[in-house]
Amino acid sequence: MTGAKDGYVRVTAPTEIEEMLARLSQPGGASLQLDAEESRPLPVLVVDQVPGDYLLLDISAIREVAAELRRGAAFRLLGQSRDQMLRTPPLLMDTCHEQEGRLLCQCPYPINLEVLQRRASFRARLRLGMEVGAIVRGGHSEAPLQSDLKDLSLEGCQLELPLSAASWLAAAETVEIELCFLNGVRFTIRAEPRHCLADTERQALRAGMRFVALSGDQERQLWHFVREIERESARQGESSDSSLLPSLLFQTDLAAAAPVSRRNISRYATPMAKRLARIAGYLDAQLLEIQEGGQWDAVQLSSFADRLLGLHAEDSEALLFATHCLYNEPLLVRHGLGVAVHMLDLATAGMLPRDARKALAACAMVHDLGKALLPTELLEASDWDDERQAALHVHVEVMREGLGACHWLAPGVVEAVVMRINERLDGSGYPARLSGETLGELTRLASVVDVVEAMRRDRPDRLAWKIGDIYRYLLSHPGQFDSRWVKRYLKHFGVMPIGTLVRFSGGELGWVQRLDGDGRLAQIQLTDRPAPPGESLGDVLRGERLKRLGDVVEVLRASF
Template identity: 60%
Template structure:
């Protein structure tokens, strides 16, 4: 044996080579890496070894590179077993053929292997769109659901709700972690909490765990999971998604929602609110990607814009109410979803073509995500000075820089909805101080929707406004807001819009969930609490039954 500079030891004993390769015949035991710069390991299966003669590899999962291998592309065989990382010398394929639906290739038998006698500490991070649920269990304190954020052979990081704090209170206690992949693969392991970070804005705990005394079989499974996460992640790299086959771990039935996860375990007042929470989860993950220097993902944005349109088609009133039921989400996520749903309902209905409605919804969904890099000082400033205002106004151009990959999105619609939403008719807006003659109709509509939703939410310098005060403000500023769109908004959503909390003459509190053609409550749900709608709410009343409550005495603004 000889030691190399990178820590690998060269193994030349024929019997030891045979033993090591035999360990790679387990599913998930081996991967193939072409020798071009920057290439990632791809999954293969060692199906046969003839010592001193050849190796047979099943490359069915990576058929897309078969042509490259046939043309003489060199590769290495990689593996992980019993705490050792293995790699072969550079190999080349000698033959490739189909056998019972599998693609089998052969290559010369390696005359040596290189072994790294330590466990890999590399962490595979789940990218936007990759969802793996997790269940954390303790014999005494019950269980909690969360989401896997990264995985290595040594441990993992989970995103959990704040309510999981009780499970993590005793850092010395070993807990059970179950990972739940989209294709219903389950993996259970014991693990000990190592570090915790509480994010009060997102209302989550980010917890790191170290696995306890894993077996050889668990280690092989973990190596397989790490490799498949990396493989699926590579599909989302720029320009590569269409050229790579998806990992089997992440394949699931079309439109099947995850059954395990942080949001899955939350309770919501309506089924529609729970479905909208999935889209909120996408925006939350996209927000984190931007905070870490990433870009807006075009595929995920398109997919979730379609989902939002579908929810609106199914139940317009239910969706409008659901935008008030996401109090567990970050304020940016709540605002972007509220604005996108209301803009769609105000300006995006037929006869506008569906593809334009989709572009409008997508633009509104991300219009404020350039604020992802704001620090706590900016968020909490009650009276920002000139320097802080300049920083705040920079969020628009910051978003523009992160949209380069979204080529499917109409540039004109994105310009109106996302870039110009903060402009005002008199030129007092930002970022460019445009005036009325430079603002498209859609930009004027978006400005009204955005302002209403923003005023409905608490800020450091003021609480949420009542609707009558919001409408009065907009009507009193014709120099800033297009009065045609202000009046259309009031006509469309009424004086007490869906999602309003009102007190009736008899003292009963209720949430408005539907309005009749005259803008009067047609469905309400009773509540005893002056707080965002939670679960469960009280009795639902419809039509004439609402009359027994008397007239509406007041509307109570709730920043939900």
């Protein structure tokens, strides 16, 4: 035996080759895979072998590829032997003919076989950006559930589903899972739910599934998927192998329907909120990657920063409101998006170059994700002594190291937004206790936006503040926050910023969605209760219909 690529070992002994090919001759023992296309394995029957001369194959079940094979398309035979996966080197078909209703083809006898030790329990984990949706049917749910595949093995998989799926999944004996790859490939298999882990912060449920009643063809396809996931992960990893071609399973089919995913079926208050949820999904995945010791993906961060700039250019006010609609996302994700969009809106008004705005948006989106590594009791603390504040510094260093791989980010923006956003003018901030003139304009702006966004949202240790109270707090602490930027923020976003919940003189409640050039209400959307803006929002009012509501008599504290 000699080494081969992808972990396979090459077998050249004629007797071993003959013995292994004999096992492939059993019904269901072999599959044919077009080599150039890296397509899914197709059923084929090895009818006969003449060692050193030829193999005779029955391809009656896959007549659709006969023309391609006749034109000289290379292919491999795949199969399994005991605890090994087998494949031939690329082969070419010599002849094909019809015989008693069967399509028989002859190809050269392989001079070697490539063998891979099969690891049934090995789980191929999907890295950031490797999206595979899963549709779950069965249990007590009449409608199918859409979810995300997190890892896959020959024995089972782990799915991430909406938290609401916990009750019916717990009562289900078996379910049907349909894996949906980006290139349009679908694969259906039955499974038993084995264990569930609820994540209330992310409103998600991690469910372990054990496959049942696998056929030989299903097992071969599963192994193909596991190998492709493992290979794509190796290609994208920290020590990436540039010799590996991208897996077609993860190449988006532009003609296909929207990707299947947990977020894709969730209902959102506005169309813009649904589009912003795709960026939230990336940040959520990056947050999990940090928790599991994974690496930052500079390409993904660049792509989603571009996407955020595109949404802002399309409709900035709709985007500002959308940042208040993602209440099912983790707090760190919601906060990062809120800071990014509000800083972007201020920066656009100041006419910063696009590259600078992109770097600003990217840094703001991720500036707090390192807190995912901090203990819960630290994040929920209300009394910040020196020891606790020192422990909090860890998340800043995590971000500094992680963003080091993102060479397209301007170092000055990383320093101002990520490293110094928690500094204060009087030196009471962290991590370096910088003060006064050592803090530049971008840091002064960032710290104001960061605090406003933090105080507008519920935290485990306190409820959200009303916007007027936040403004008064910032203006009353000029030693910590630059009053010029506090006033610029107030002037730009107004006393009732987009995303504020207000009560009118007639008792109606409404969310502020648009303002006119003078900061007055231009559009609101009615709601029947003081809850985060969700799918139950009412009519959108503007113009005369808005005027008939009367004056705003109260600005409410809203939890989101």
